[in-house]
Amino acid sequence: MEILATDDTAVCDRLAVDSGIEIQQLMEAAGAAAADAIRTRWAPRPVLVLAGPGNNGGDGLVAARLLREAGWPVRVVLFAARKTLGPDAEIALSRWSGPLETAEPVDLDAAGPAPELVIDALFGAGLSRPIAGLLADWIASIGERGVPVVSVDIPSGLHGDARPLDGPHLTAALTVTFHRKKLVHLIEPFAGSCGEVICRDIGIPGGWTDLVSPLAYEVLAPAWRACMASSGADLHKHARGRVAVFSGGSQSSGAARLAAAAALRAGAGVVTLCAPPSALMVNAAHLTAVMLARCGGADEVSDRLMGLRAQAAVMGPAMGVGEHSRELVLAGLEAGISLVLDADALTSFEDDPDALIGRLHGQCVLTPHAGEFSRLFGTGEANWNKVEQAQAAADRCGCTVLLKGPATVVASPGQTPWINRHASRWLATAGSGDVLAGIIAAGLAAGMEPHEAAAGAAWIHGDAALRLGAGLTAEDLPDALPDVLQGLQRRRRQAAVHSHLLAHGS
Known part of the structure; x- marks a missing residue:
């Protein structure tokens, strides 16, 4: 299975758009994959969604909506002014009718029951600078509480290409990524912060392999040279x-x-x-x-x-x-x-x-x-x-x-x-x-x-x-x-x- 660089995942997204697939469709598929993964692992419980300003935040908003429609109590904290959202994240937000909170001050229990699950949709794999300030305070508070975290794409604060950012980051129990994994999901010390990693198809069309080259491959079950020539009438020990x-x-x-x-x-x-x-x-x-x-x-x-x-x-x-x-x-x-x-x-x-x-x-x-x-x-x-x-x-x-x-x-x-x-x-x-x-x-x-x-x-x-x-x-x-x-x-x-x-x- 191919492991892609962060920049190359963006190339795959652009291929999808050029093929007539809207970013909103990819976002709906990503959010649905995250919501489905959560529902197969946890019974309904109070959920807190941390939504960032970009498409990763949009994925989280889709997951929030779908979980709420399934009867889960869900709150969303938006870490951006609405006017600064990207157009696709704005569409995802417009479809959210549940509780919406601002990111300040840090209080996990401010507007509802104490969260028993956090969905991390703050930043995707493209984060290139350390998290600081208010966001760092939220990350510290979640870590102290010990609430299970589900990260969308990668835990916020990490770099998709396994580069150290020297700042705080969330530690996930489950990470749901899309299309192909990235190095951060596999290489220590970063992979340990990703928890269980699952990769879901969101509809990237064929042809992407002509545009990008994998950084690595993940070893799956090998043929082991047809199990060491295990058959054949003339097989002998020296062969x-x-x-x-x-x-x-x-x-x-x-x-x-x-x-x-x-x-x-x-x-x-x-x-x-x-x-x-x-x-x-x-x-x-x-x-x-x-x-x-x-x-x-x-x-x-x-x-x-x-x-x-x-x-x-x-x-x-x-x-x-x-x-x-x-x-x-x-x-x-x-x-x-x-x-x-x-x-x-x-x-x-x-x-x-x-x-x-x-x-x-x-x-x-x-x-x-x-x-x-x-x-x-x-x-x-x-x-x-x-x-x-x-x-x-x-x-x-x-x-x-x-x-x-x-x-x-x-x-x-x-x-x-x-x-x-x-x-x-x-x-x-x-x-x-x-x-x-x-x-x-x-x-x-x-x-x-x-x-x-x-x-x-x-x-x-x-x-x-x-x-x-x-x-x-x-x-x-x-x-x-x-x-x-x-x-x-x-x-x-x-x-x-x-x-x-x-x-x-x-």
Whole structure:
């Protein structure tokens, strides 16, 4: 699903107008979408609508009218002189026959029952300056009261393109946006203030994709390369891909086993754990379907990968920070195969990032969390959002960068970034990133391009966590992957049946 810049949403609105759709029609559709979302989530209760001077305020006025017609007690506070309203917002106001209050002074209970729900229709995504003065007082008062807020488009005080405005803003329980989401709905720390985000169609006509380019895409359920070639009479384990995972020493081998188990569960046909002599016995005691091979140092990496005919490898999970890991990584890069670099494989280069960056190639995937990212790439330019940071890093490295977090960003040179929020907060647990690295490696070994493998793996990893729920540990995640893949297969079959019915008019 495309993620649009704020300016480009205005382009889509203009296309609608040029196509003969009046702004008032779009406003009615937006207000109806907000009212419907509210009615499906809350029983009737006193509502306070904060209406700004522009079209966002008009959307709120439409929602207010529709809720009142449905029997809800609704009050409107107008934050503008009537003569300053835009023509479409003025039409929406003329259709409102309920209580209308001025914005001064700040008193949530001034003219009716205490509000139990606030509709925020003050400012849309185009706000470019911090909120101050009376509006800031209202925002503070609502925050202190703790009343649930429903924001129209975005919470007022935030910027649609995820730029910090350094002023107060509302925090929504629900945000109803239209046509396509914006970065603010997906990127932290802003997305946390949006609450649940739903996006509704309001009638933008086709052809808008010829006029604008998305800033990013939101990762939806991936095909995962037809579930890793799950059918075919001639299918065998080697056709499904061969992955090597490099282990740390005897007291730090668990992370690599997590990555190896994940690669196997995600669809790789053969997975081998390459361990130093000190860790051979401890790994042997834990492994069954995962193979085990000795790899004592950097001078053995190339021969080991060649002997295993590995198509992808994972380096970094608990491998150790220091010169030994640097040498292993550089040897892995020399082998020229697809390589997932995580954790210690990245931190080992924090004192000399260019020694790593200068050797990376297009089949690499780096999977840093925020701390590892800053060690390699610094904090970047002021006001960068996470998407821009990841894209700049990918362009500098010439390979795919997966920047982990509540919103995981996948960026590659010359490609539009992907953002994954299909995940669970319970993934914030030791070892979950090792599992993700293994899933990516399985995709790479199956022949996926790094951008596709990383984005698909992020969704699959998140879906496994959502299925497990509260209390999951990283050890649980690999065993949840078969259910995820089977779910993807069911989606494919259902989509195929649907397409067949459409094609045959049934």
